[in-house]
Amino acid sequence: MKRYDSQLEIGGTKLRSRLFLGTGRFPNPAVLQQSLEASGAEVITFAVRRVNLDSVEDDSVLQHVEDRSLVYLPNTSGAGNADEAVRIAKLARAAGLGNWIKVEISRDERTLLPDPLETLRATERLVREGFVALPYTSDDPMLCRRLEEAGAAAVMPGGAPIGTGLGILNPYNLGLIAEQSGVPVIVDAGLGSAQDVVQAMELGADGILVNTPVAKAQDPVAMAKAMRLAVEAGRLSAMAGRIPRKPYASASSSTEGALFGGPYAAGSAIEGRRAETSAEGLRR
Amino acid sequence: MKEELLVVGGGIVGLSCAYEAAKRGGRKVTIVDRGDFGGQASGAAAGMLAPYTENSEQPDPFFRLCLDSLRLYPEWAEEIERLSGISVELTHTGSIQVALHEADMLPLRTRQRWQNEWGARAEWLDAADLRRLEPGLSSAAAGGLYCPEESHVYAPKLVKALEAACRRLGVRCAGNAGDTVDLMLDGGRVRLVTGTGGRFEADRVIVCAGAWTGAFERWFGFAVPVNPIRGQICAYHSPIGEVRRMVFTSQAYWVGKRNGTLVCGASEDIAGFDTSVTERGIARLTRWSGRVFPALADRSPVHRWAGLRPATLDGWPLLGPVPGAPQAVVAAGHYRNGILLAPVTAKRICDVLDGKLPAAELAPFAPDRFAASARTLG
Ligand SMILES: Cc1cc2nc3c(=O)[nH]c(=O)nc-3n(C[C@H](O)[C@H](O)[C@H](O)COP(=O)(O)OP(=O)(O)OC[C@H]3O[C@@H](n4cnc5c(N)ncnc54)[C@H](O)[C@@H]3O)c2cc1C
Numbered sequence: 001m002k003r004y005d006s007q008l009e010i011g012g013t014k015l016r017s018r019l020f021l022g023t024g025r026f027p028n029p030a031v032l033q034q035s036l037e038a039s040g041a042e043v044i045t046f047a048v049r050r051v052n053l054d055s056v057e058d059d060s061v062l063q064h065v066e067d068r069s070l071v072y073l074p075n076t077s078g079a080g081n082a083d084e085a086v087r088i089a090k091l092a093r094a095a096g097l098g099n100w101i102k103v104e105i106s107r108d109e110r111t112l113l114p115d116p117l118e119t120l121r122a123t124e125r126l127v128r129e130g131f132v133a134l135p136y137t138s139d140d141p142m143l144c145r146r147l148e149e150a151g152a153a154a155v156m157p158g159g160a161p162i163g164t165g166l167g168i169l170n171p172y173n174l175g176l177i178a179e180q181s182g183v184p185v186i187v188d189a190g191l192g193s194a195q196d197v198v199q200a201m202e203l204g205a206d207g208i209l210v211n212t213p214v215a216k217a218q219d220p221v222a223m224a225k226a227m228r229l230a231v232e233a234g235r236l237s238a239m240a241g242r243i244p245r246k247p248y249a250s251a252s253s254s255t256e257g258a259l260f261g262g263p264y265a266a267g268s269a270i271e272g273r274r275a276e277t278s279a280e281g282l283r284r
Numbered sequence: 285m286k287e288e289l290l291v292v293g294g295g296i297v298g299l300s301c302a303y304e305a306a307k308r309g310g311r312k313v314t315i316v317d318r319g320d321f322g323g324q325a326s327g328a329a330a331g332m333l334a335p336y337t338e339n340s341e342q343p344d345p346f347f348r349l350c351l352d353s354l355r356l357y358p359e360w361a362e363e364i365e366r367l368s369g370i371s372v373e374l375t376h377t378g379s380i381q382v383a384l385h386e387a388d389m390l391p392l393r394t395r396q397r398w399q400n401e402w403g404a405r406a407e408w409l410d411a412a413d414l415r416r417l418e419p420g421l422s423s424a425a426a427g428g429l430y431c432p433e434e435s436h437v438y439a440p441k442l443v444k445a446l447e448a449a450c451r452r453l454g455v456r457c458a459g460n461a462g463d464t465v466d467l468m469l470d471g472g473r474v475r476l477v478t479g480t481g482g483r484f485e486a487d488r489v490i491v492c493a494g495a496w497t498g499a500f501e502r503w504f505g506f507a508v509p510v511n512p513i514r515g516q517i518c519a520y521h522s523p524i525g526e527v528r529r530m531v532f533t534s535q536a537y538w539v540g541k542r543n544g545t546l547v548c549g550a551s552e553d554i555a556g557f558d559t560s561v562t563e564r565g566i567a568r569l570t571r572w573s574g575r576v577f578p579a580l581a582d583r584s585p586v587h588r589w590a591g592l593r594p595a596t597l598d599g600w601p602l603l604g605p606v607p608g609a610p611q612a613v614v615a616a617g618h619y620r621n622g623i624l625l626a627p628v629t630a631k632r633i634c635d636v637l638d639g640k641l642p643a644a645e646l647a648p649f650a651p652d653r654f655a656a657s658a659r660t661l662g
Contacts, residue, residue: 025341027599028619029552030511038661049387050534054575058568060535060552078387088387109394163341216341219597222657 011132011153017042019231022211029064039224045073053095075102082122103135111161127151141176160190163212167196178204194230201234290486291315295323298492299446304630306453314456318463322443328591331439333624340395345648353628360627368448373438379530382428392429467503469609488611495592497616507658512592515550516565518585522546561588595619603649614651
């Protein structure tokens with residue numbers, strides 16, 4: 001049984017926060033910095049193609065986070081196949097961005113959905129090359145299992161296409177992935193607001209990666225804090241064990257043995273018991 | 285009696301609002317700046333009118349505002365030139381967003397797809413096309429997106445021309461008026477008091493204080509989170525035509541001006557209200573310049589300067605009346621696009637003053653939209 005205060009560990013690194021933040025699309029660096037602070041995120045992700053690889057310290061985004069102790073998760077977004085993704089990953093490592101890589105491969109400019117075959121191929125190769133590979137993948141349980149077998153350090157199924165804010169379109173699949181996975185499951189892409197984050201964590205995710213829903217929120221700093229709280233709330237809620245769903249009401253305060261039973265006390269207690277019974281019946 | 289209108293802040297936004305209000309007539313317009321006219325960020329800007337390049341994601345209300353403004357520009361600029369006798373050097377070069385990696389291409393194609401539905405007429409350039417259109421580009425450039433509609437102006441001249449046009453139209457221009465120490469909005473009137481003892485009274489006020497607009501929150505009564513983001517920028521000597529179009533990359537842009545300079549910008553620094561130029565900030569630009577345009581590798585910029593962009597939490601400007609004090613209107617927070625947005629801002633704000641535009645139309649830009657979350661965060 002997982003304990004709610006246990007630490008997330010990926011590729012041998014223990015992480016303080018289960019919230020990963022993407023640095024793209026922020027309206028300006030001040031808002032990025034304040035959002036990063038409010039999110040408590042320790043892992044940040046960014047597109048390698050946007051980074052000034054000649055001198056990372058000169059980079060227009062990374063220069064604003066350089067004095068924080070963060071784990072960099074560069075991503076291969078824009079890659080259309082495994083070859084490109086591997087090339088991008090090597091460029092990032094050579095530029096001193098570390099050996100974590102989020103594999104992100106798409107060839108559909110409209111949905112940006114990950115290409116499953118190329119993602120699997122790239123993951124296999126990157127693992128062989130010594131990378132800590134975190135593939136962004138569709139929410140397919142079998143594919144996630146194959147990625148794990150290929151050596152992925154974590155799997156990152158999407159809730160919905162990147163940037164759509166549609167939330168978790170297939171909670172059933174995501175639940176299966178979380179249940180079966182031997183490596184951490186980080187739900188990535190498509191989330192819209194804190195409720196999606198809570199849902200993902202309740203479904204058993206080990207962490208969340210968000211970018212657009214924070215960066216494009218009206219107040220990104222407030223949303224970053226909301227996301228941090230949602231990760232915590234969702235995880236606690238999952239650990240705490242929720243009540244079973246029932247079709248009818250059951251009184252939240254039992255009137256039996258109440259100090260001051262009202263005139264209708266007896267009647268409502270009976271109603272309450274009836275509701276319990278029929279719910280039991282439905283469950284069987 | 286004519287309505288009295290006070291405009292606070294003499295940058296591009298304030299000048300454009302004063303100009304538009306005076307042109308429409310029926311008001312006595314006064315514009316005040318605590319310093320000289322021409323603004324702070326406004327005089328520093330590269331003058332690019334680039335609604336497509338600046339909005340790569342989706343056709344949201346901000347993109348549409350930017351696009352409306354681009355379409356207003358030719359007529360607006362011509363009128364200002366006519367009134368002022370000053371050329372603002374509106375130049376229709378088009379722009380190229382360069383893909384330095386193969387991985388840059390997919391997002392550019394996404395952008396091209398939706399923007400062409402909005403009239404961008406953007407064309408994909410392969411490496412050979414690029415070399416033909418912009419021979420000075422490094423051979424590392426893999427392709428790019430050409431956006432023919434994007435243009436630029438010479439911002440320092442545009443603010444001069446606007447000031448001259450305002451004066452021509454009888455706007456009272458009160459420069460070096462000192463910083464605001466009080467703004468009274470009770471009783472439906474407006475009274476502004478400055479640190480040097482200046483007193484201004486009017487029926488309505490438009491606050492266009494750029495990066496300093498946050499200072500007005502104590503008089504508005506709600507949070508106005510505007511951050512100054514410093515942009516360092518420089519210019520090379522460059523024969524006209526060396527770089528023919530505006531060229532954008534993830535780290536910097538270049539735009540050739542008619543005075544024989546090539547402007548290269550710009551950093552986005554968090555440095556409070558400090559407007560100084562740093563060695564590191566400029567070196568970043570020059571190193572990158574040499575990489576993208578090899579001919580610049582052994583040249584040094586001849587000018588360097590910096591401006592403070594007014595940045596809001598969502599990157600969109602604050603446009604519209606102050607709730608609870610409708611005689612006060614805000615036009616600020618234009619961040620990277622104040623030059624582009626000047627005409628549309630002035631027209632929308634004057635439409636609000638004239639009662640022609642319901643404030644709800646400007647809801648995405650409501651000046652108090654951050655009030656609730658700011659209160660919650662404390
Ligand atoms: C390096 C750089 C490059 C840029 N390039 C572009 C570009 O290519 N295209 C584009 O569209 N935009 C560009 N911008 C952005 C653009 O410059 C700004 O969005 C725009 O200038 C903002 O105009 P403003 O009038 O609000 O602010 P400012 O020009 O800063 O003017 C504000 C004025 O208000 C005055 N003021 C402040 N407080 C008070 C007070 N209490 N009382 C009286 N006066 C007051 C100040 O003295 C100042 O004159 C660039 C900005 C920078 C820094």
